[in-house]
Amino acid sequence: MRGVLEREVVPHISEWEEAEAFPAHRLFKALGAAGLLGLEYEPAYGGQGADHSYTVILGEELGRMGCGGVAMAITVQTDMATPSLHRHGSHELKQRYLAPALRGEMVAAIAVTEADAGSDVAGIRTRAVRDGDEWVINGSKLYITNGTQADWLCLLARTSGAGGYRGMSQIIFPTGTRGFSVSRKLSKLGNGCSDTAELSFTDARVPVANTIGQIGRGFQQQMGQFQNERMIAAYTAVGAMDAALGRTAGYLRERQVFGGPLLSRQYVQFRLAELAAEVDLLRHYNYACAAAYTRGEDTTRFATIAKLKAGRLARAVADTCLQFHGGFGYMAETWVSRYFRDSRLLSIGGGADEVMLQILARMDGFAD
Numbered sequence: 001m002r003g004v005l006e007r008e009v010v011p012h013i014s015e016w017e018e019a020e021a022f023p024a025h026r027l028f029k030a031l032g033a034a035g036l037l038g039l040e041y042e043p044a045y046g047g048q049g050a051d052h053s054y055t056v057i058l059g060e061e062l063g064r065m066g067c068g069g070v071a072m073a074i075t076v077q078t079d080m081a082t083p084s085l086h087r088h089g090s091h092e093l094k095q096r097y098l099a100p101a102l103r104g105e106m107v108a109a110i111a112v113t114e115a116d117a118g119s120d121v122a123g124i125r126t127r128a129v130r131d132g133d134e135w136v137i138n139g140s141k142l143y144i145t146n147g148t149q150a151d152w153l154c155l156l157a158r159t160s161g162a163g164g165y166r167g168m169s170q171i172i173f174p175t176g177t178r179g180f181s182v183s184r185k186l187s188k189l190g191n192g193c194s195d196t197a198e199l200s201f202t203d204a205r206v207p208v209a210n211t212i213g214q215i216g217r218g219f220q221q222q223m224g225q226f227q228n229e230r231m232i233a234a235y236t237a238v239g240a241m242d243a244a245l246g247r248t249a250g251y252l253r254e255r256q257v258f259g260g261p262l263l264s265r266q267y268v269q270f271r272l273a274e275l276a277a278e279v280d281l282l283r284h285y286n287y288a289c290a291a292a293y294t295r296g297e298d299t300t301r302f303a304t305i306a307k308l309k310a311g312r313l314a315r316a317v318a319d320t321c322l323q324f325h326g327g328f329g330y331m332a333e334t335w336v337s338r339y340f341r342d343s344r345l346l347s348i349g350g351g352a353d354e355v356m357l358q359i360l361a362r363m364d365g366f367a368d
């Protein structure tokens with residue numbers, strides 16, 4: 001796994017970051033051929049049929065590679081846009097959309113967020129109205145990763161007049177459909193090479209047969225899919241933090257101040273040791289989460305805590321690593337400034353820290 005990423009991604013990171021783009025189809029084909037895009041999925045659709053521990057390894061290795069943008073794009077394909085299709089989709093839908101995604105021949109995206117509905121998913125307004133055997137879709141989606149290159153979206157839309165979280169469905173939306181357009185490609189603080197877009201739908205028609213699972217159960221299915229997103233985010237964060245602390249120690253061993261290496265300073269050693277200890281705690285919490293998931297248990301609480309802790313710890317690790325690199329770390333082209341920028345997303349995307357706390361407060365009986 002590490003060898004494939006070192007060959008297919010690492011040599012291109014600077015070039016892709018500068019271009020604010022990476023070739024998703026070319027890269028995903030190479031990853032698909034190596035069997036990395038469908039680790040846990042059924043072999044009948046081209047998956048590897050492996051258990052969840054392989055997904056933990058994938059996440060850690062993606063984090064270790066040192067490019068948040070590509071790591072996010074890949075995990076959208078493997079753990080954010082496809083779990084619902086695999087879990088609830090019809091055989092025909094899986095053959096048509098999941099199998100090519102696992103081979104890396106199709107790029108997938110998850111389209112939930114809208115301009116007025118991010119944390120509060122129940123506020124989405126994109127509507128799919130039934131006309132015979134077709135949905136007629138109108139609306140827009142914002143901040144969609146893989147958005148300009150995707151061949152299909154796992155789209156969350158309102159399919160009935162019922163308000164709030166009721167009456168939504170997940171629909172496979174092929175981006176070649178008439179009425180679909182990319183309104184804007186967005187520039188970002190971090191994850192520079194990932195492809196983030198605003199998408200628009202105007203009387204776009206797709207078959208009702210493209211609905212994933214049950215009509216009207218989209219919100220609940222998406223909440224399940226979010227658990228996979230939060231778990232892979234926490235696994236990836238551990239790999240990235242571990243690598244960042246290691247690389248920082250390597251730099252401090254060489255960097256001389258006041259007549260000796262920076263790493264000889266006890267303050268520096270203790271700070272790195274303390275953060276490494278916290279990363280270790282999260283790593284083993286992740287492993288407990290993965291074991292519970294493998295046993296078929298509900299991992300909502302595990303995934304929520306892991307995502308919350310990962311976001312907060314990554315901010316501390318990135319800040320410390322940058323601080324210890326001094327002015328060199330502040331330069332835009334260094335890996336550590338990229339890590340500092342990339343890691344900030346973890347506390348916002350896939351449910352902000354405060355949304356994680358809201359879930360925990362409810363689950364643990366602290367909310368009225």
Ligand SMILES: Cc1cc2nc3c(=O)[nH]c(=O)nc-3n(C[C@H](O)[C@H](O)[C@H](O)COP(=O)(O)OP(=O)(O)OC[C@H]3O[C@@H](n4cnc5c(N)ncnc54)[C@H](O)[C@@H]3O)c2cc1C
Binds near residue numbers: 112142146196353
């Ligand atoms: C780079 C990037 C990639 C993304 N990729 C995708 C994608 O592929 N698909 C997709 O659908 N979405 C994607 N998103 C959207 C992402 O999931 C949302 O940005 C996120 O859920 C937060 O929603 P929001 O931006 O609307 O913030 P808001 O909902 O406006 O929240 C703003 C802030 O308010 C605070 N807050 C929110 N709720 C509460 C609360 N209950 N109590 C207290 N404070 C609260 C938090 O600090 C939060 O950051 C992406 C976002 C980014 C930045």
